Amino acid sequence: MLTGESANVESNRYLRVFRPGQSEISWVRSCLKWPFQHAGVALTSDDKLSIETLRLVFPNACGLKYRANGGYNYISFDNNGFAKPLGGWGDKDYEVLVEPPIFVPRAPDPIRTVYAFLDSFVLVGGLSMNSLLICLIRTKTATGMEIYQKLLYMSCFMDLIVSFWTFIVQPIPCTDRGYRTIMMNGVFRKSSQPIRYAVYLTWIQLMV
Known part of the structure; x- marks a missing residue:
């Protein structure tokens, strides 16, 4: 699991993200060019994304990736958060990597x-x-x-x-x-x- 120190969110810039394995709602929104669910993930003043900020929306988030050149690019991470990718954050659709929960409630x-x-x-x-x-x-x-x-x-x-x-x-x-x-x-x-x-x-x- 990645760990990061909390960062001061000062910017009004936002990053578009969506849930892994798009649900029906996010799939329809993407086809119709509507904003994705949970679109308000703020960047810090130095153009980084704090892991704590991301986990406010996705509690088990552990990474980010986006499509590029027919494949995926993974965004580098350090203790201060996710670094700005090459070419800037831009108008990309980012997939959030989510760790499976430790315990999934299930009754006998x-x-x-x-x-x-x-x-x-x-x-x-x-x-x-x-x-x-x-x-x-x-x-x-x-x-x-x-x-x-x-x-x-x-x-x-x-x-x-x-x-x-x-x-x-x-x-x-x-x-x-x-x-x-x-x-x-x-x-x-x-x-x-x-x-x-x-x-x-x-x-x-x-x-x-």
Whole structure:
């Protein structure tokens, strides 16, 4: 792993970078000439790039390379950061070399099966109970109480949506390098990162 001393970021110049193994989102952006994700990586006053600055965007970053003459050029690194490449930083697309994480959160298969069963049970129970409540609200609400009827409907529908997204995500709490995190065990666990992130973010927003 490369180590570097933090540098004082004084320049307003920025470097375009993108994730290794372009995701669907960055691939579409590159085809349409849109700015890449995480485009704001600042250079220092002496035209170097601090490894700490790069790791603010890519936590496991350990190197940079860019395409040139049909191959790749790797940017040299010292304790003060990445040196300016020949010809300057320019308008190049830089690939970030990322070290694999020390520990990838993964629950044992029996635990994944138990969580899948529990989330399925919660979904079925939520559908049954809320359907019953909706029927009772519709048949038992007194005349003149329509506004309260609508509020109760909204509460039931929101509970149904949360139950559905919990089944989609199937969250499993685990520990990653001392930090508490949540692993997805649901339908989209093998999807690409942008899709999984969108699903997980939707679930978090609903829970909040």
